[in-house]
Amino acid sequence: MSFFAFSSPLVARRAFLGKSGLVLSGTAIALLAGRDVLAAKAGGSTAADANILNTALAAELEAVAAYQVGAESGLLEKPVLALAGQFQGHHKEHADLLAKTIRQLGGKPVDAKKKYDFPTSALKDQADVLRFAASLEKGAVSAYLGAVPLFRNRDLSKAAASILGDEAMHWAVLRNALGENPVPSAFVS
Amino acid sequence: MLEGAVLVAALALGDAKAGEDVYSRCLGCHSLEYNRTGPKHCGLIGRRAGSVPGYEYSPAMKRSGIVWSEKALERFLADPGKTVPGTTMTYAGVSDPADRSNLIAYLKKQRCE
Numbered sequence: 001m002s003f004f005a006f007s008s009p010l011v012a013r014r015a016f017l018g019k020s021g022l023v024l025s026g027t028a029i030a031l032l033a034g035r036d037v038l039a040a041k042a043g044g045s046t047a048a049d050a051n052i053l054n055t056a057l058a059a060e061l062e063a064v065a066a067y068q069v070g071a072e073s074g075l076l077e078k079p080v081l082a083l084a085g086q087f088q089g090h091h092k093e094h095a096d097l098l099a100k101t102i103r104q105l106g107g108k109p110v111d112a113k114k115k116y117d118f119p120t121s122a123l124k125d126q127a128d129v130l131r132f133a134a135s136l137e138k139g140a141v142s143a144y145l146g147a148v149p150l151f152r153n154r155d156l157s158k159a160a161a162s163i164l165g166d167e168a169m170h171w172a173v174l175r176n177a178l179g180e181n182p183v184p185s186a187f188v189s
Numbered sequence: 190m191l192e193g194a195v196l197v198a199a200l201a202l203g204d205a206k207a208g209e210d211v212y213s214r215c216l217g218c219h220s221l222e223y224n225r226t227g228p229k230h231c232g233l234i235g236r237r238a239g240s241v242p243g244y245e246y247s248p249a250m251k252r253s254g255i256v257w258s259e260k261a262l263e264r265f266l267a268d269p270g271k272t273v274p275g276t277t278m279t280y281a282g283v284s285d286p287a288d289r290s291n292l293i294a295y296l297k298k299q300r301c302e
Contacts, residue, residue, distance in 0.1 A: 117225070145281075146281045147279055
């Protein structure tokens, strides 16, 4: 299977991770550095914004667990396993940032579930795992797209859009790994 | 009255196959068979909102009084937060009426095994 249209998976991963790391860390710094401003701006709408962030946090925690299932499946080749670990790391970063921001807004972050249900019996080979991960990432892109316009605080919309971009890159890379068109359309929905 | 008739006609035209593609947008939080960030969707039509065992709903959804008919789903999917203020489905909605009717046609076919 063709993993990447790069000279090697490692080169592709470095190129990809370099870009996505910059995007998220920039937003994280801006968001966390502006705690007081953020709280002041949010005013009476903090509970609604924290509610949106908590839904996102629950999905991010589930994504972390899903990548763990993939990593422990024994079905992934070494470079794919490394990539899955890196993507899982991104989801952990998203979750950490979301939880901190929810606390900052006076909310209580949801905890990870003790147990998640995944279609593990349907995962027979690497392609199944990649297809499963791609479906979650595409869904995550749509979820963030649906959340971005709901925030009362526009800084949070910006932060959510940054995460959306990262998840869209995950989705594209996973599609490419499956031999599918990595960017099938000009818009996401 | 006319609006209701138009809605019923639009829902009747829903394409389940096209709806499966629309459903891919839901997979960040939902699945047909399992409770995830959101509740499972098999057997949705006819179910009382907030009633799937093992899923922790928002108080808003539990007290919504909704029974998931095609019309109720159409309204909810268009704007979840407006239909059930306080829902944890913090999603702006499926804005295209054709996408909604296709999605509903797909969901109608999903029975729990």
